[in-house]
Amino acid sequence: MAKNETLQLARISVRGIVQGVGFRPFVYGAATRHNLKGWVCNTSEDVKIEVEGGMEAIGQFKLELQTKAPPLAHIEDIKISYHPPVGYKSFEIRHSIAEEGKYQLISPDIATCQACLSELLDPDDRRYRYPFTNCTNCGPRFTIIEDMPYDRPKTTMRYFQMCPQCQAEYDNPLDRRFHAQPNACPKCGPHVELLDAQGNTISSPDPVASASQLLRKGKSVAIKGLGGFFLACNATNDAAVETLRKRKKRFSKPFAIMITNIEEVKRHCYVSPEEEKLLTSPQSPIVLLKWKEDSSISRMVAQNLHYLGVMLPYTPLHHVLLRDSRLPLVMTSGNISEEPIAKDNDEALRRLSGIADYFLVHNRDIYSRYDDSVAMVERGTTQLIRRARSYAPYPIHLRFQTRQVLGCGAEEKNTFCLTRDNYAFLSQHIGDMENMETLKHFDSTISLYKRLFRIEPEIIAYDLHPDYLATKYAQELGESGLKLIPVQHHHAHIASCMADNGVKPPIIGVAFDGTGMGADGHIWGGEFLLADYRAFTRKGHLEYLPLPGGDAAIKRPYRTAIGYILSLLGESALDQGLAFLPQVSDVEVEIIKRQTERGINSPQTSSMGRLFDAISAFMGIRDEIDYEGQAAVELEMAAYKENYAHNRESYPYNIIEDDEMRIVKLGNLLSAIIEDLKQGMPKGEISIKFHNTVAKMIEEVCCLIADETGIKQVALSGGVFQNRLLLRKTVNLLEKGGFKVFTHRQVPTNDGGISLGQAVVANFTE
Ligand SMILES: [Zn+2]
Ligand SMILES: [Zn+2]
Ligand SMILES: [Zn+2]
Numbered sequence: 045m046a047k048n049e050t051l052q053l054a055r056i057s058v059r060g061i062v063q064g065v066g067f068r069p070f071v072y073g074a075a076t077r078h079n080l081k082g083w084v085c086n087t088s089e090d091v092k093i094e095v096e097g098g099m100e101a102i103g104q105f106k107l108e109l110q111t112k113a114p115p116l117a118h119i120e121d122i123k124i125s126y127h128p129p130v131g132y133k134s135f136e137i138r139h140s141i142a143e144e145g146k147y148q149l150i151s152p153d154i155a156t157c158q159a160c161l162s163e164l165l166d167p168d169d170r171r172y173r174y175p176f177t178n179c180t181n182c183g184p185r186f187t188i189i190e191d192m193p194y195d196r197p198k199t200t201m202r203y204f205q206m207c208p209q210c211q212a213e214y215d216n217p218l219d220r221r222f223h224a225q226p227n228a229c230p231k232c233g234p235h236v237e238l239l240d241a242q243g244n245t246i247s248s249p250d251p252v253a254s255a256s257q258l259l260r261k262g263k264s265v266a267i268k269g270l271g272g273f274f275l276a277c278n279a280t281n282d283a284a285v286e287t288l289r290k291r292k293k294r295f296s297k298p299f300a301i302m303i304t305n306i307e308e309v310k311r312h313c314y315v316s317p318e319e320e321k322l323l324t325s326p327q328s329p330i331v332l333l334k335w336k337e338d339s340s341i342s343r344m345v346a347q348n349l350h351y352l353g354v355m356l357p358y359t360p361l362h363h364v365l366l367r368d369s370r371l372p373l374v375m376t377s378g379n380i381s382e383e384p385i386a387k388d389n390d391e392a393l394r395r396l397s398g399i400a401d402y403f404l405v406h407n408r409d410i411y412s413r414y415d416d417s418v419a420m421v422e423r424g425t426t427q428l429i430r431r432a433r434s435y436a437p438y439p440i441h442l443r444f445q446t447r448q449v450l451g452c453g454a455e456e457k458n459t460f461c462l463t464r465d466n467y468a469f470l471s472q473h474i475g476d477m478e479n480m481e482t483l484k485h486f487d488s489t490i491s492l493y494k495r496l497f498r499i500e501p502e503i504i505a506y507d508l509h510p511d512y513l514a515t516k517y518a519q520e521l522g523e524s525g526l527k528l529i530p531v532q533h534h535h536a537h538i539a540s541c542m543a544d545n546g547v548k549p550p551i552i553g554v555a556f557d558g559t560g561m562g563a564d565g566h567i568w569g570g571e572f573l574l575a576d577y578r579a580f581t582r583k584g585h586l587e588y589l590p591l592p593g594g595d596a597a598i599k600r601p602y603r604t605a606i607g608y609i610l611s612l613l614g615e616s617a618l619d620q621g622l623a624f625l626p627q628v629s630d631v632e633v634e635i636i637k638r639q640t641e642r643g644i645n646s647p648q649t650s651s652m653g654r655l656f657d658a659i660s661a662f663m664g665i666r667d668e669i670d671y672e673g674q675a676a677v678e679l680e681m682a683a684y685k686e687n688y689a690h691n692r693e694s695y696p697y698n699i700i701e702d703d704e705m706r707i708v709k710l711g712n713l714l715s716a717i718i719e720d721l722k723q724g725m726p727k728g729e730i731s732i733k734f735h736n737t738v739a740k741m742i743e744e745v746c747c748l749i750a751d752e753t754g755i756k757q758v759a760l761s762g763g764v765f766q767n768r769l770l771l772r773k774t775v776n777l778l779e780k781g782g783f784k785v786f787t788h789r790q791v792p793t794n795d796g797g798i799s800l801g802q803a804v805v806a807n808f809t810e
Pocket of ligand 2: 209210230
């Protein structure tokens with residue numbers, strides 16, 4: 045400081061993700077470098093800093109805050125005010141202050157950093173092979189936090205007393221582990237243990253090495269990870285994968301794979317530069333990659349699929365295990381079919397016994413369940429398909445201030461969403477709300493988010509479907525006097541896409557999915573809406589067709605196919621030698637006929653998802669499904685089999701306009717496909733023509749709506765747009781037609797995004 049320069053005191057408040065990410069040591073370093081005195085402190089709301097020194101030094105310090113913060117910090121706002129100096133003698137890090145009603149953002153769990161990985165693999169390091177190695181730049185956060193401010197006593201690490209060496213790192217502002225709350229070492233931290241299927245300890249000097257031996261022998265091991273248990277087996281061993289499928293009752297839904305490093309990944313999959321960046325990012329999600337034909341990974345891992353879900357190791361335990369086993373491993377959620385992932389040791393032994401041969405457990409509790417996130421890169425942009433580990437609970441930023449609202453979400457791939465200020469706290473993936481276990485998980489996670497972010501919702505938003513558990517949950521809250529606002533499912537889809545992209549409404553919304561309760565009591569799913577955040581008008585849809593047997597038709601798409609043929613082409617069309625028909629018994633065909641004719645247990649639907657199902661079934665691709673969307677996915681995959689990419693042909697359809705409503709009639713489409721099948725056209729070619737048709741249909745209806753309204757921006761949302769082929773074709777056509785197109789990015793296009801849409805719509809509803 046120059047002589048005679050006037051001293052100033054600057055009071056600074058920094059908001060964002062600034063706790064548990066090495067922010068205070070960074071502040072300490074910057075302040076001492078600029079010879080500033082004062083202190084830094086975490087509060088429930090922000091990081092508060094007071095620095096005293098010359099104006100120039102304070103200015104440089106502020107610039108460093110803005111430009112040089114640690115990698116995991118995410119600064120949202122810096123406020124600064126100037127005061128007369130008080131005469132600080134040094135710079136210190138003060139104890140955290142808890143404040144009533146205040147909140148701040150929380151870092152999600154983050155994949156092991158390079159520095160920790162080097163220590164983990166260094167035989168001379170005291171953390172060599174230690175599965176709980178972490179620092180302020182990586183490791184568990186959200187999964188171990190019970191409350192804020194983020195300090196060790198408020199995490200599940202409070203049971204572990206740090207040894208003198210760890211304590212010294214923790215206390216040294218210049219150490220990478222300064223105030224790293226989960227800091228631990230083999231002497232003082234958590235430990236792993238290997239158990240047999242009965243829960244007996246298997247004594248081993250190195251349980252991780254023993255577990256990898258078992259995996260090499262074809263055994264399945266339940267591994268306690270960050271946010272719960274995962275089931276692992278050798279991904280190159282057909283028998284091991286098949287056994288795991290049978291035991292887990294997950295017969296064909298694809299498994300995710302964990303592979304040691306990016307070089308190995310490239311031996312099995314095609315990886316674009318954007319995909320590589322995503323795989324190796326601190327979030328380290330599962331990325332859907334194009335699977336190489338000559339990969340040694342068992343085809344049983346993702347049957348009939350062209351894409352493989354791949355992730356890299358993201359905890360030290362994974363790194364050691366993968367290196368020891370020298371195998372790509374199946375790494376799938378530790379649950380039976382759609383229940384929530386098991387998180388406690390006893391619970392895992394109880395629920396996963398009969399599935400896993402062995403259990404690799406540890407004694408650090410998991411506070412919050414957290415599945416792996418799933419993403420894909422489409423047109424160079426990351427799109428989350430399942431938003432969980434390393435993304436939640438980081439909020440979606442809204443372009444407007446909100447009231448405190450709870451959106452309860454839908455039934456499948458449920459998430460909930462809590463809003464306050466300009467934040468939407470979209471929860472991690474909760475699961476399919478079909479059982480009490482998931483409902484409990486939903487309820488306790490809502491409580492956690494309310495507590496962490498100090499939210500007491502005044503409004504509860506929910507889906508129109510009366511049977512959804514999330515709807516029932518909302519209605520119970522309504523009984524205690526909270527304001528209830530129902531939000532139509534497809535309006536929520538479009539609102540969620542608008543919020544995801546910060547779009548200024550109104551917009552033409554194309555919401556294509558399997559099932560959503562319509563405002564007229566029918567099942568919608570092939571919808572063209574004119575929407576803003578407050579309301580929507582239905583401007584077009586696929587014609588209504590029967591779903592003979594309701595849920596039975598969803599599980600057995602051949603029923604949908606027969607129902608569609610009967611209503612569109614009449615009974616005689618069933619005699620055209622369709623390949624799938626001989627598979628169906630005469631009795632069932634009779635039942636379907638009766639249901640369709642008389643409308644018994646045969647709801648009407650305008651669903652695009654069901655149209656994909658029906659086409660898939662009557663092309664003989666998939667007539668019964670084991671997981672949601674399977675028939676449609678396999679229809680998409682058929683298009684990749686041969687090189688049909690350049691085929692621009694499409695099938696005929698009709699659009700009837702009636703009183704500003706457009707209805708897409710499908711009879712000609714169906715008979716043209718039957719004709720191609722009769723001619724022996726390859727299925728892949730029919731599939732690509734069908735995809736071309738749907739994209740064309742979207743563009744045509746959007747043009748009609750644009751002609752009427754003058755609106756030239758379109759939002760695409762709903763599970764059908766997980767279909768990458770359709771998404772690409774649709775965006776291309778719409779852009780060529782002069783539309784500005786919005787697709788999902790941070791929020792899933794499937795029902796995982798519904799709660800966000802509900803919350804923003806309810807926020808704008810009087
Ligand atoms: Zn680290
Ligand atoms: Zn220690
Ligand atoms: Zn939906």
